Amino acid sequence: MVPMEDKNFIRRIIEEDLKNNKHERPITRFPPEPNGLLHLGHARAIIMNYVLAKDYGGKFYLRFDDTNPITEDTLFIEGIKRDVAWLGCEWDELRYASNYFERMYELAMHLVRQGKAYVDDLSAEQIREYRGDLKTPGKESPYRERSIEENIDLFRRMRAGEFADGEKVLRAKIDMASPNMNLRDPVIYRIQHTPHHNTGEAWCIYPMYDFAHPLEDAIEGITHSLCSLEFENHRPIYNWFVEHTEVENQPRQIEFGKLKIADQVIGKRNIRKLVEAGIVDGWDDPRLITLSGLRRRGVPPAAIHDFIRALGLPKSEGETELSMLDEYIRDHLKTSARRIHAVLDPIKVVITNYPEGQSETLSAAYNRENEALGSRELTFSDTLYIEREDFLEEKPNKKWKRLSLGLEVRLMHAYFIKAERVEYDDEGRVETIYATYDPRTKSGSGFKERKPNGTIHYVDARTARPAEFRLYQDLMLDTDEQRPITERVDADSKQVRHGFIESGVDIQERERFQFVRHGYFVADDDSEKNRPVFNRTVALKSSFKPKK
């Protein structure tokens, strides 16, 4: 699975612009509002902005669009920075829209002086009524024709804090009859006596998105301002402000389709409900596709890059299945992760013909596909653990490639063993399997006289390390948006197993492993010295279809 070069229409636009010397190099930006956490959907905007700039020798900025003090929080700023950095999209500059408040005010005043903006005394409700609706044109505000002098004076006094919240707004004078609702004299400044995380008490008026965004882009010299499709209707205003404020740079807004992932909980409100209901373990729960959740799940950022690039940058909006990401994750971990033995649900095996109390070590490569990862010593003794699901007293069908009574399997990297009899516990469950091993079948010996009924993995019970395994399944049960989120979710989507991993493997912080025959796992921060905890990142693919 080789990720192809992404072809997309924006790439073509940039190449065209460079060819025509419209720009020396592209400058792009990712402009989040610090009012929430980032999820996989944002990864498209982050990575594409980054890649498109970097591929053409340009620059990429991270800019916080912090123009609304009542919804924003510095906590999110740190979270967003961490997530963008985790994706490896190193920003050339970190910017804040709020650093341009003074300049924006001047530009608004410029509009006022040109007679292109006016102070409106209408209430919010009145403005809504005057705006008309989708099919009827709006009416002009009675304050629309105030003199320029009066507007200048009023706007100054708005800034000076002479008015209460909502008492007045500054509006662009465009066209109340426009079929594009956004052009019906959009509000560009509102009064908000709220301290700002960055500017503190310096301002009581704050610019609106439609006004602020194009100017932020222009001030920073952004060449290609990428945003999602819902802003297509805003492009005319974007251009209107760029033109009429007469800013030096003329950024170009280009819209692309948002990345949506099928069957995932993504809304802030919904996630909060699940967190509060205790169904998930926080915003970084591995079942969530928040970037922090993906990180905790062990997803390599490079896999997200490949996934995003493979999807390209379309103008259509669909829902991508997460299985596609899973495949990129496996692809990255396939050769990079050490592959070791873990038994998640152990059952004891006693080797009756192995010298009691004795043990031996067997050398095993960490990853046959990547010798650079080296090898380790596995121990073998008369008492082992194998996976409970790898044993069935009677072979159920001829496809069964695991252990059964009277059958012989290979223990990976060790010997063939043959199950002879079992002992049950009080509940009738198999407690111990008694087996014999054949010393001639030692791994690497080239023994060919018999074919085992499959290969399974094991750990040596005498040396195995206890470990906790957290297995995650799809959180979402159904996508009926009418029903409350807490009912649409699988409360059992997280399963915790207590088992063992082989001894002697040094586990680095957040290291990713392949647990042979199970899948890819990452060491969780909850790990303790004597009890590592692993999250399953993604299971191995399997063509095994149990039939009943």
Add this chain to the structure above:
RNA sequence: UGGGCUAUAGCCAAGUGGUUAAGGCAUCGGACUUUGACUCCGACACCGGUGGUUCGAAUCCACCUAGCCCAGCCA
């Protein structure tokens, strides 16, 4: 007839008048296998519909259908 946009397989997506209509995911076969993994081989599209232009249309035109976005002093 408010305006803007989108439509290629179960999912994503190339394709910009001449191709057997890329590729990935998923699925289904098969080979190989000390991971039922990996790898390898094979299968899998009447391009939303209908007409038209053209020697030739997924690509151009017309009409139609379906879906998305817009009536925050949110972004």
